[in-house]
Amino acid sequence: MATVAPSRTAPTTGPDQPPAIALTGVTKQFTETVRGLDDVSVEIPVGQRTVLLGRSGSGKSTMLRHINRLQEPTAGTVAVHGTALSSLSRRGIRAVRRDIGFIFQNFHLVGSMTALENVCTGMLGSLWGPRMGLWSYPREGRRRALDQLDRVGLADRAFQRADTLSGGQQQRVAIARALIQEPSILLADEPVASLDPESSAGVLEVLTRISAEDRLTVVCSLHQVDLALGFAERVIGLREGKVVFDDSADDLTREQAMAIYRAEATA
Numbered sequence: 388m389a390t391v392a393p394s395r396t397a398p399t400t401g402p403d404q405p406p407a408i409a410l411t412g413v414t415k416q417f418t419e420t421v422r423g424l425d426d427v428s429v430e431i432p433v434g435q436r437t438v439l440l441g442r443s444g445s446g447k448s449t450m451l452r453h454i455n456r457l458q459e460p461t462a463g464t465v466a467v468h469g470t471a472l473s474s475l476s477r478r479g480i481r482a483v484r485r486d487i488g489f490i491f492q493n494f495h496l497v498g499s500m501t502a503l504e505n506v507c508t509g510m511l512g513s514l515w516g517p518r519m520g521l522w523s524y525p526r527e528g529r530r531r532a533l534d535q536l537d538r539v540g541l542a543d544r545a546f547q548r549a550d551t552l553s554g555g556q557q558q559r560v561a562i563a564r565a566l567i568q569e570p571s572i573l574l575a576d577e578p579v580a581s582l583d584p585e586s587s588a589g590v591l592e593v594l595t596r597i598s599a600e601d602r603l604t605v606v607c608s609l610h611q612v613d614l615a616l617g618f619a620e621r622v623i624g625l626r627e628g629k630v631v632f633d634d635s636a637d638d639l640t641r642e643q644a645m646a647i648y649r650a651e652a653t654a
């Protein structure tokens with residue numbers, strides 16, 4: 388299998404800096420016959436943009452869910468910034484989850500709330516709950532939420548109801564909501580699967596820029612090979628829970644990427 392070459396832009400992992408994410412021999416056995424992950428070992432350095440590619444059911448979402456401990460491995464270890472998640476108390480897990488933003492295919496916004504209110508609900512340690520209205524958030528929090536909306540190009544839509552925004556705009560609000568926690572890692576589970584090509588490109592452009600600005604580690608599952616090649620620094624291909632491809636996106640041909648999707652193991 389190809390090894391990951393140093394990318395042009397991603398910071399490398401130095402001796403003093405553990406990888407942002409490390410999976411070591413991770414297996415997830417859901418049932419006697421269904422294995423979500425099969426002996427997966429990967430290290431993702433701080434600041435790298437990684438795309439997970441693979442057929443439906445290959446284990447992409449399962450891998451993402453293991454990184455923030457939504458699921459626990461049957462065997463192996465998952466470490467975030469050098470700390471094994473299995474060693475953490477519940478409070479420790481909560482702290483790790485606050486450091487990991489998660490965005491989803493269907494945005495998970497509250498449609499009746501404005502873009503700005505939706506971003507505010509992502510605020511760290513928010514005690515106010517999403518239904519108390521914008522003015523229940525502190526002025527400083529509202530200002531930070533507006534700053535994040537500005538970063539995703541939506542400051543002018545702050546007071547528009549989320550359910551009246553386009554899909555691409557809604558996903559950018561979801562990104563702003565994740566960013567207000569100031570995470571060091573962002574996981575994105577098929578974030579553009581329900582968007583048209585132009586909106587998809589816009590969302591990935593925002594993720595690319597913010598990843599560089601914040602040195603944010605991004606792990607993103609995608610189905611569109613062309614988008615993956617434009618966005619990723621590194622591609623990890625999964626098939627039936629196994630890593631079948633792991634290489635710098637710079638050196639990945641379209642044919643190799645397509646091969647990850649074939650039923651037979653040719654990648």
Ligand SMILES: Nc1ncnc2c1ncn2[C@@H]1O[C@H](COP(=O)(O)OP(=O)(O)OP(=O)(O)O)[C@@H](O)[C@H]1O
Binds near residue numbers: 422423442446
């Ligand atoms: N909670 C669960 N219980 C049982 N099996 C599960 C569970 N979650 C996932 N699986 C199985 O594990 C395998 C990997 O699923 P996963 O959702 O990770 O795939 P995926 O690559 O994200 O697929 P898609 O691209 O369709 O989202 C599949 O066979 C799936 O049916």
